[in-house]
Amino acid sequence: MTPPTFKTPVTIVTGFLGSGKTTLLGNLLNQTHDRTLALIVNEFGEVSIDGPLLEVREDGVELHDVHGGLLAYGGEGDAFRRTLRALRERRHTFDHVLIETSGLAVPTAVMVTLEEPEFAADFLLDATLVVVDTPLLLAGAFSPEAGDEAQQSAARVFDAQLEYADVAVLNKIDALSDADLLQAEADVRHRAPRVRFLELAYGAKLDTQLTLGLNLHGSRRGAAHQAPVSGAPDELMQPLHDHSALDGHSHGDLDAHVHSLSTHQHFHEHDPGxxxxxxxxxxxxxxxxxxxxxxxxxxxxxxxxxxxxxxxxxxxxxxxxxxxxxxxxxxxxxxxxxxxxxxxxxxxxxxxxxxxxxxxxxxxxxx
Incomplete structure (x- = not known):
């Protein structure tokens, strides 16, 4: 279990509607036996569908379902903060927190919440993953030049999710060729050059060592000072370049990936369309x-x-x-x-x- 003197690592999993986040997470939870996990699932809708679909082992996984809106959007008493407070009181009983956001959410809202004084002393962002529906990406479904309003809005959300991701997970790839995968990698790198890792999810499965415990945002020790995400120095915001051959994953350098949130505050107001x-x-x-x-x-x-x-x-x-x-x-x-x-x-x-x-x-x- 995580000692009380350490911050509990948090992994955010985002991705556009239907990218396969829930299936991927279910597989990840069932193959993770070396740590105890708490999972927060958010859905854009009035009832929960994804929560019941998570067929996870009965021991070692604690599930919290938050539906009816977008995580961290709202006032002081919103459901997400209440859930974090409850987890904070029992943080010695689990090792890692996973947060699955709505397919229409950008992770910045959760990232900012984790930096609030109330939570920053106990939780630390480990990494942000974006799950990509690779066939749809290759088909141009997220093209910013798309003609109708729905696709244009989808492209904006997708690009924002990519921009704040440490790891891009190419999902639904089992029927794709090597050329398709290289094209998908090029598309992701072009749209989001700051993405640090590119992972391939064959069979909607990921290696836990490439997903959890990446520690991309600083020390886990609670006493260590963590600079706010919104205060990233300019030199740390330079694009990271890596176009190595696809061998299951590709990486940039190993320095902490730092994001600036200042330009995306308006994404906290989701498109009412x-x-x-x-x-x-x-x-x-x-x-x-x-x-x-x-x-x-x-x-x-x-x-x-x-x-x-x-x-x-x-x-x-x-x-x-x-x-x-x-x-x-x-x-x-x-x-x-x-x-x-x-x-x-x-x-x-x-x-x-x-x-x-x-x-x-x-x-x-x-x-």
């Missing part, structure tokens, strides 16, 4: 029909993410995960006993129109 809503149904679902309908909805409306749980006509419980028109279903974890519910996240998306589209295409009632 992003909206989410929950639809439910009391009837068993025909999975192929539901998948086709969700695909069509994503093609017609500015829906970028759909996730939830449904009961199939065969009596089984299934998780539904969609990123744009790419829809997947799989058996839900045994602990899931949620109603038929789907969370839709989009940009200026109409709940009424999406509901009408489901009603028109499916015999089951959704609303």
């Amino acid at each position: 992003w909206q989410s809503f929950r639809l439910t149904s009391d009837e068993a679902q025909n999975l192929p029909e539901l998948v086709r309908t969700v695909q069509n909805v994503a093609r017609v409306f500015p829906v970028l993410r759909v996730k939830g749980f449904v009961q199939g006509e065969d009596g089984g419980r299934y998780a539904v995960q969609a990123v744009r028109s790419r829809v997947e279903t799989h058996a839900a974890p045994p602990k899931v006993d949620a109603p038929n519910e789907l969370i839709f996240i989009g940009y200026h998306v109409s709940r009424k129109k999406v509901t009408e589209a489901l009603q028109k295409a499916l015999p089951q009632r959704w609303g």
Whole structure:
């Protein structure tokens, strides 16, 4: 366990909607047996879907679910700070804190919160990871030259997540060629030259030694003085260059990665165009029909993410995960006993129109 004289390391895991953060984290938690972890999961929506999907071992992992907004956005009494206070009181019972932010969040808000006097004496940022949906990156889904408002806003969020990342994780890469991976690395390095590490997540898995305990932001000793992130000297803000061949990971130098937060305070006010809503149904679902309908909805409306749980006509419980028109279903974890519910996240998306589209295409009632 972490001795009380040491600061507890904190790793922030961010990444745009549907990048695979939850799956990656679930695998990471289950393969980490040398330390006890506390995990905070944040979702942009009124109910939690990602928390129940985390099939983690029962011992050694403490899960805290925070949904309904963006972490660290809000006043003194927000849920994130309350969770940190609770963890601080029991910090001797775990070794490391992992924070999974919403897919629409930029990590700066959490970074600033960790620097507040109330928390800086007990917690220390270990590293910030950004999980990248590599096929979407290569397809130009985050191109700043994209024509519609939704893609332009997505590109802004994605670039901000990259800018404040120490580690960029290329995810969903199993079907990609070496040339694809080199192109993806070049794209990430071009957009965010300060990224320190580039890691490949084959099978949505990462080496814990390349993820936890990186200590990229200073000493863990509580007595050591930590300069505020917002006060980074200019010479420490120079781009880090490294274009070594992809061998599973590539690295820059090993000096502490320092960020300046001063230019991104406005990201603490998330784009109000992003909206989410929950639809439910009391009837068993025909999975192929539901998948086709969700695909069509994503093609017609500015829906970028759909996730939830449904009961199939065969009596089984299934998780539904969609990123744009790419829809997947799989058996839900045994602990899931949620109603038929789907969370839709989009940009200026109409709940009424999406509901009408489901009603028109499916015999089951959704609303």
